[in-house]
Amino acid sequence: xxxxxxxxxxxxxISLFGALVVLLLVxxxxxxxxxxxxGKGPPGxxxxxxxxxLLQLDLKRPYHTFMELSKKYGSVFTVHLGSQKVVILAxxxxxxxxxxxxxxxxxxxxxxxITKESSGGNGVIWANGExxxxxRRFALTNLRDFGMGKKAFEDKxxxxxxxxxxxxxKCKGExxxxxxxxxxxxxxxxxxxxxxxxxxYDDPEFTSLVERTNRNIQLxxxxxxxxxxxxxxxxxxxxxxxxxxxxxAANKEQNRRLFTxxxxxxxxxxxxxxxxxxxxxxQNLEESGNTKSHFHDNNLLQTVLNLFAAGTDTTATTLRxxxxxxxxxxxxxxxxxxxxxxxxxxRKAQVEDRTSLPFTDAVIHETQRLANIVPMAIPHKTSKDVxxxxxxxxxxxxxxxxxxxxxxxxxxxxxxxSFYPAHFLDKDGKFLKRDAFMPxxxxxxxxxxxSLARMELFIFFTSFLQHFRFTPAPGVSEDELDLTPxxxxxxxxxxxxxxxxxxx
Numbered sequence: 001x002x003x004x005x006x007x008x009x010x011x012x013x014i015s016l017f018g019a020l021v022v023l024l025l026v027x028x029x030x031x032x033x034x035x036x037x038x039g040k041g042p043p044g045x046x047x048x049x050x051x052x053x054l055l056q057l058d059l060k061r062p063y064h065t066f067m068e069l070s071k072k073y074g075s076v077f078t079v080h081l082g083s084q085k086v087v088i089l090a091x092x093x094x095x096x097x098x099x100x101x102x103x104x105x106x107x108x109x110x111x112x113x114i115t116k117e118s119s120g121g122n123g124v125i126w127a128n129g130e131x132x133x134x135x136r137r138f139a140l141t142n143l144r145d146f147g148m149g150k151k152a153f154e155d156k157x158x159x160x161x162x163x164x165x166x167x168x169x170k171c172k173g174e175x176x177x178x179x180x181x182x183x184x185x186x187x188x189x190x191x192x193x194x195x196x197x198x199x200x201y202d203d204p205e206f207t208s209l210v211e212r213t214n215r216n217i218q219l220x221x222x223x224x225x226x227x228x229x230x231x232x233x234x235x236x237x238x239x240x241x242x243x244x245x246x247x248x249a250a251n252k253e254q255n256r257r258l259f260t261x262x263x264x265x266x267x268x269x270x271x272x273x274x275x276x277x278x279x280x281x282x283q284n285l286e287e288s289g290n291t292k293s294h295f296h297d298n299n300l301l302q303t304v305l306n307l308f309a310a311g312t313d314t315t316a317t318t319l320r321x322x323x324x325x326x327x328x329x330x331x332x333x334x335x336x337x338x339x340x341x342x343x344x345x346x347r348k349a350q351v352e353d354r355t356s357l358p359f360t361d362a363v364i365h366e367t368q369r370l371a372n373i374v375p376m377a378i379p380h381k382t383s384k385d386v387x388x389x390x391x392x393x394x395x396x397x398x399x400x401x402x403x404x405x406x407x408x409x410x411x412x413x414x415x416x417x418s419f420y421p422a423h424f425l426d427k428d429g430k431f432l433k434r435d436a437f438m439p440x441x442x443x444x445x446x447x448x449x450x451s452l453a454r455m456e457l458f459i460f461f462t463s464f465l466q467h468f469r470f471t472p473a474p475g476v477s478e479d480e481l482d483l484t485p486x487x488x489x490x491x492x493x494x495x496x497x498x499x500x501x502x503x504x
Contacts, residue, residue, distance in 0.1 A: 042087055042391040044078035045069065052080025054230065059223035060487045063375035063404045066090065070405060076391050082230030086379075086398045087391075090405040092412050092436040094389065099380075099401055099443035102388060107444040110381035110398040112229045114220065114241065118248045123302030124448070125310065125378065131294045135303050138281070138295075140448050142274045146193045148452040156192055157456055158348050160185050161463040167201065168468060168500045175473035175497035178323055182460075183210050183316045189456055190311030194304055195258060196272025209254055212247040213309050219244045221489035248305075255304055275304065307449075314373050315453045317492040321371035322364065322461050324493050325419055327470045328481045332421065336360050336465050337503070346504065349462035351455055357462070358431040362424035364457055368439040370419050373490050375404040377441050403438060412436035468500040 045053050057079075058065045069077060070090035079086050089095050098106045111119065111126040119126045124135045147153025164185040168176075181201070187210045188198040199206035219225060224240045235241055262275050271277045282295040326333040339359045340349070354361050380399040385392070393399075408416040413423055413436065426432045440447040447453070464470070472481055473496075485491035 041085075041393060041397075042076045042078045043073045044080075045073075047080035050083060052082050052084070052230070054082065054227075057081075059226050062226070063402060066376070066400070066402055067405060067408075070402070076389050081226075084230065084398060086400060087393055088400050088402055090402045092406045092409045092438070095401045095403070095406050095438070096435075096442060098388060098399070099441065099445070102386060103443040105382055105384055105386040105388070106380050106399055106401075108381040108383040109445065110379040112379070113232045114225055114229055114244065118245070119302050120298060122299045123306040125306045127302075128381075131299065134294045135299055136448060138278070139274070139303060139307065142277050143193060143449060143452060145277070146196075146273055148193075148449065148455075153193075153452075154351055154455060154459065157189060157459045158350075158463075160188055160198070161348075161460060163201070164460075165463065165467050168464075169502060171500055173499055173501045175499050177495070177497055178320045179214070179492075180207075180210075182319050183214060183312060185460070186316040186319070186456060187213075187308070187312040189452075190308055192273070193311075194274045194307055195262065196276065205254060209251060209308075210312065212251050213312060216244055216247055216251075217309065217313050217490055218486065218488035218492075221487060223487075251305060252301060255301055259300070274307070275300070278303075310447070311449055311452070313490055313492075314447075315456050317373055317490055318368055318371055318453075318457060319460055319464075320493055321373075322367040322457075323464065323470050323498060324481065324483070324496065325363075325367055325370075326465070327472050327498050328478050328483065329419060330471075330478060332363060332419070333465070333470065336363055337469070340462060340466055344462075344466075346466070349459060349466065351458060353462070354458055355431070358425060358429060359421065360462060360465075361431050361458070362421040364461055365424045365434075365437060366419060366421045368457075369407045369413075369423065369437060371491065372404050372407050372485075373439060373492075374441070375402070375491060377401045377403050378445070380445065401441065403441065406436055406438045409436055464500075467502065467504050469503050471499045471501060473497040473499060 045056060047053050048055065056065060056069075066079070066088050067090070069079065070088065075089065075091045075094040077088050077090075079088060089098050108128050109126055109132070111121070115126045121127055122131065122135075124132065124139050127135065144150075147156065164181055167181045184199075184201050184206070187206070191206075192198050201207075219240050222240050224238050225244070228235055228238045228241055259275060262272075263279065266276060266279055268280050268283070271280060278295065278300050282293075282300075285291075285293045285295055326336070336359060339357055343356050344353055349357075377400065380401060382393055382395055382397045382399060384395045386395075387393075406412075410416055412434070414420065415423070424432050424434060424437075440450040440453070472478060481496065482494050484494050486494050
């Protein structure tokens with residue numbers, strides 16, 4: 001995307017001339033790249049003053065640009081996003097070494113300008129230091145306490161599947177958009193953990209919360225927000241920033257109302273979910289005289305927002321990709337349904353069936369690999385000076401572990417750009433674990449809900465394929481189904497419709 005096109009798309013009420021004047025003034029008053037920095041650290045394309053490597057980036061899909069640059073500069077290289085120096089890590093071996101072997105050095109989180117404004121350094125995704133450690137530890141403990149990896153929660157997922165299947169049956173085989181029903185079903189699973197209860201699909205409060213969260217994640221990866229993160233002084237002219245802040249504020253207010261209801265019925269002897277557990281810990285600390293702990297209202301609010309967004313988007317998006325792949329590749333769908341019919345018949349699938357369904361399990365894993373939901377991970381930051389693979393990287397440097405380069409690593413995958421479930425099957429048709437399967441990232445910042453997501457993906461996907469055959473909308477052939485992802489912070493399918501034809 002050219003710079004001219006970018007400015008025309010990014011600003012709602014300023015002329016192109018005005019935008020250029022702003023950039024010129026910033027250039028005059030900002031520090032340019034010093035000659036001392038040149039030649040230090042990992043190699044990379046030469047930056048322009050102020051703009052850095054902006055003109056070389058595909059801002060709709062920057063991971064594509066970074067993949068191309070890695071071919072020239074290697075697995076550790078530098079790019080400049082505006083005046084900010086960023087180190088890119090590419091390839092399975094390099095990303096794993098950094099995130100696992102150098103977990104402490106690469107373990108801090110870089111918070112983008114837009115997320116600083118909304119999170120305030122609270123929560124579990126964008127936080128650092130002792131607050132992050134306490135919130136992550138507490139969140140992980142409570143995810144486990146309230147169901148992650150437990151049979152009781154598995155039963156809740158199975159129950160939610162029945163509600164979702166009823167919704168799909170009402171479509172009566174007609175084409176429908178998979179976004180809303182799947183997002184709502186998955187969101188209900190995190191709601192049951194966080195709030196202690198699920199919501200009806202037609203509840204307007206629930207529907208608006210899900211829709212705003214989905215839209216926020218899309219906006220977070222938009223070109224205009226990326227430019228804003230590089231040049232925060234243009235904020236008042238970025239329409240997407242205003243929309244994002246408005247929706248974040250609405251989600252916060254909605255959660256405050258939910259917290260109020262939970263506080264009114266709070267029983268310390270019977271915690272219903274994460275919020276109750278947090279309130280109990282906060283109460284106990286205050287009663288003991290500790291008024292300066294990290295268990296305060298802002299951390300509660302931001303952690304709940306983090307859990308809701310992360311617990312909904314990636315799982316729901318992966319399921320949508322899975323159904324799209326089934327419609328795109330009907331022969332693979334045939335094999336999944338044959339295995340399900342042969343192994344479990346018409347009874348409801350359970351997590352323990354996974355080992356008896358190697359092909360189905362391989363299809364789910366291949367969906368996660370090829371869908372490449374979080375192509376650049378969530379950005380990291382070095383916690384100290386580090387020399388990595390012969391390159392000196394200063395403390396506080398932003399680092400992008402390029403997960404795309406791991407999931408599509410040509411030295412690790414036989415057919416990295418194709419939907420090929422055999423990546424996860426051995427010569428005898430048994431499931432095969434692959435080290436380069438890293439959709440949840442790795443190390444200190446790996447997804448804390450990985451086991452929850454794995455459980456949900458398996459049960460929802462098998463339930464879908466037991467009950468329905470998924471086909472393209474009338475008039476659309478398999479070849480015409482578009483696998484180009486929508487622009488966003490996470491990669492979801494482009495808008496499309498599918499038909500769910502009942503087969504039970």
